[in-house]
Amino acid sequence: MKPLEIPTMDMENKEVLRRIEVGGDMLLNMGPQHPSTHGVINFLVQTDGEVMKRAIPEVGYLHRSLEKIGERCTYNGYMPYTDRVDYIAAMFANQGWAMAVERLLGMQVPKRAEYCRIIACELNRISSHLISVGTMAMDVGAVTPFPYALREREFINDLLEELCGARLTYNYLRIGGVAFDLPTGYEEKVSTFLDHFEKILDEFNRLITYNEIFVKRLAHLAPISKEMAIDYCLVGPNLRASGVKFDVRKDLPYSIYPELQFDVPVGKGEVGTQGDSWDRFWCRVEEMRQSCRILRQCLVQIPKDSQVMGKVPRKIKLTEGLEAYSRIESARGDMQYYVVAGPGENAHRVKIRTGSFTAMGIIDALSRGLMIADLVALIASLDVVAPEIDR
Amino acid sequence: MTFEEIRERLAAKFGGAGSAGDGRSPQGGALEARIGALAPANKDPFVVVPAADILEICRYLKDDSELAFDCLMNLSTVDWPKKNQIEVVYHFWSYSKRHAFIAKVQLDRAKPEIASVESVWKSADWLEREQFDLMGVVFTGHPDLRRIMMPDDWVGNPLRKDYAEQADWHNITTTRENSLEGYVRLDEFKKKVAEAAAAAAAPAEKKELPS
Numbered sequence: 001m002k003p004l005e006i007p008t009m010d011m012e013n014k015e016v017l018r019r020i021e022v023g024g025d026m027l028l029n030m031g032p033q034h035p036s037t038h039g040v041i042n043f044l045v046q047t048d049g050e051v052m053k054r055a056i057p058e059v060g061y062l063h064r065s066l067e068k069i070g071e072r073c074t075y076n077g078y079m080p081y082t083d084r085v086d087y088i089a090a091m092f093a094n095q096g097w098a099m100a101v102e103r104l105l106g107m108q109v110p111k112r113a114e115y116c117r118i119i120a121c122e123l124n125r126i127s128s129h130l131i132s133v134g135t136m137a138m139d140v141g142a143v144t145p146f147p148y149a150l151r152e153r154e155f156i157n158d159l160l161e162e163l164c165g166a167r168l169t170y171n172y173l174r175i176g177g178v179a180f181d182l183p184t185g186y187e188e189k190v191s192t193f194l195d196h197f198e199k200i201l202d203e204f205n206r207l208i209t210y211n212e213i214f215v216k217r218l219a220h221l222a223p224i225s226k227e228m229a230i231d232y233c234l235v236g237p238n239l240r241a242s243g244v245k246f247d248v249r250k251d252l253p254y255s256i257y258p259e260l261q262f263d264v265p266v267g268k269g270e271v272g273t274q275g276d277s278w279d280r281f282w283c284r285v286e287e288m289r290q291s292c293r294i295l296r297q298c299l300v301q302i303p304k305d306s307q308v309m310g311k312v313p314r315k316i317k318l319t320e321g322l323e324a325y326s327r328i329e330s331a332r333g334d335m336q337y338y339v340v341a342g343p344g345e346n347a348h349r350v351k352i353r354t355g356s357f358t359a360m361g362i363i364d365a366l367s368r369g370l371m372i373a374d375l376v377a378l379i380a381s382l383d384v385v386a387p388e389i390d391r
Numbered sequence: 392m393t394f395e396e397i398r399e400r401l402a403a404k405f406g407g408a409g410s411a412g413d414g415r416s417p418q419g420g421a422l423e424a425r426i427g428a429l430a431p432a433n434k435d436p437f438v439v440v441p442a443a444d445i446l447e448i449c450r451y452l453k454d455d456s457e458l459a460f461d462c463l464m465n466l467s468t469v470d471w472p473k474k475n476q477i478e479v480v481y482h483f484w485s486y487s488k489r490h491a492f493i494a495k496v497q498l499d500r501a502k503p504e505i506a507s508v509e510s511v512w513k514s515a516d517w518l519e520r521e522q523f524d525l526m527g528v529v530f531t532g533h534p535d536l537r538r539i540m541m542p543d544d545w546v547g548n549p550l551r552k553d554y555a556e557q558a559d560w561h562n563i564t565t566t567r568e569n570s571l572e573g574y575v576r577l578d579e580f581k582k583k584v585a586e587a588a589a590a591a592a593a594p595a596e597k598k599e600l601p602s
Binding site for chain 1: 435461462463464465467469470480482486489493512513514516517518521525538539540541542549550
């Protein structure tokens with residue numbers, strides 16, 4: 001198919017084209033300010049009535065050139081910026097950066113710090129997935145589960161606030177450890193939350209996951225085959241929903257994950273086709289359950305000493321051209337940092353590869369023949385977050 | 392497979408590491424392995440491959456049953472003004488074999504051009520568009536090579552080391568007034584006040600002395 005010619009704004013006449021005809025089809029802008037796009041993304045939708053012929057994602061509205069900023073600040077100074085890579089799951093962006101620089105330094109992180117990291121990350125994974133499943137239910141028309149999900153997220157936000165003082169952009173991890181040790185009585189608070197939350201998950205499943213209307217709405221919707229998912233480099237829950245059993249935590253274990261027991265939920269096509277939108281939803285719900293399991297083990301196994309920072313030079317200086325690559329399992333899948341060290345105190349190049357970026361690339365191919373309302377469900381089920389696409 | 396095994400298999404196919412070269416690249420044609428001499432434990436090993444062969448190599452990496460690299464995980468570019476080079480870094484990953492491989496291509500900084508691998512892996516589509524936009528590497532044979540992050544009529548490639556931002560874009564200024572201008576730091580202010588007080592006190596003493 002030859003690329004569609006995209007009309008641009010006529011800047012001379014200051015006339016903004018919102019709606020034009022392309023050979024009998026209608027070309028619509030869905031976005032950039034649209035409640036269901038989960039951020040500022042524009043979709044150029046070519047439609048014939050309700051049926052889409054094509055939807056072309058136009059991204060870049062939230063491009064803050066975080067990669068360029070990474071070349072200008074010191075290794076430690078870049079840590080707060082990584083929060084802004086993905087503000088819904090900021091802890092993972094912290095962790096990816098910390099791990100990449102630790103690989104460059106060739107250093108070990110104290111055991112207790114690793115446990116603190118994993119506790120914070122898994123709490124963050126639950127809160128991120130709660131947003132995802134809540135908004136997805138809302139996008140397809142079920143408003144009730146959204147406040148249920150956000151209510152639980154508030155508890156996690158409170159827990160994380162107690163840990164690091166922030167509710168969204170945590171800046172909790174440091175190169176070589178974490179900023180603060182767990183506060184006193186934190187283990188009990190987390191386990192009280194988990195007792196409560198595991199019951200809520202069952203309730204959530206009864207309320208929405210296996211709800212008949214919801215299942216009928218999402219089953220068989222925009223299925224992604226195994227081969228297609230790998231070809232387009234989908235990662236995380238999107239990939240696992242398509243039946244590929246791959247989790248960086250399991251297959252390329254980092255940190256303390258080898259010591260923890262957990263399962264990797266894989267989409268089975270329980271109610272429809274394997275890899276459809278419902279499978280992606282279900283995968284996230286199941287991952288929350290697995291995160292609870294991981295958290296419980298962490299709370300028992302955490303060492304009782306109080307060392308949470310390793311020995312890091314005050315000014316990190318590395319040999320020019322030294323490079324490292326880190327892969328972690330973020331809430332949105334395989335997040336990768338590629339860092340090349342510069343001559344002074346800052347990096348020569350930082351490349352952040354995120355799950356949402358490649359997930360957006362697949363929408364063009366998947367959208368052909370879908371209804372317009374299904375595009376909303378597709379975007380929500382891929383769980384894309386605009387700042388993570390644009391960085 | 393380990394990295395070394397993959398490299399040997401590639402070298403056997405494409406005129407090995409020890410051969411004198413076949414003139415296909417300025418480095419002598421051979422697949423040259425450069426495993427980090429500085430700190431091997433820190434550094435991921437990689438292979439520098441000639442730019443002209445990249446599409447052929449990528450096809451082989453994907454189609455060979457032993458290698459089976461079914462996924463292009465990451466594609467980055469690094470600008471090296473000192474060496475007058477732009478490096479394109481390919482991170483391959485195989486879901487069926489669970490192994491990884493890194494290949495680099497060195498391009499001329501003035502005219503960076505390389506064949507697109509979009510026909511091999513679909514994920515290359517957006518990854519290459521991003522590098523075209525931000526670094527200005529032209530991927531020949533890409534079906535839809537246009538800017539992805541920046542506006543279509545933007546000038547320059549932001550991730551180049553010598554990038555200078557244009558002053559305005561359609562009459563929207565790209566610079567912001569420094570809101571801290573005219574303000575001084577508190578400690579410097581206190582120092583200034585103390586100095587002024589000392590200066591005011593000193594001449595007064597001097598004035599008294601002659602009278």
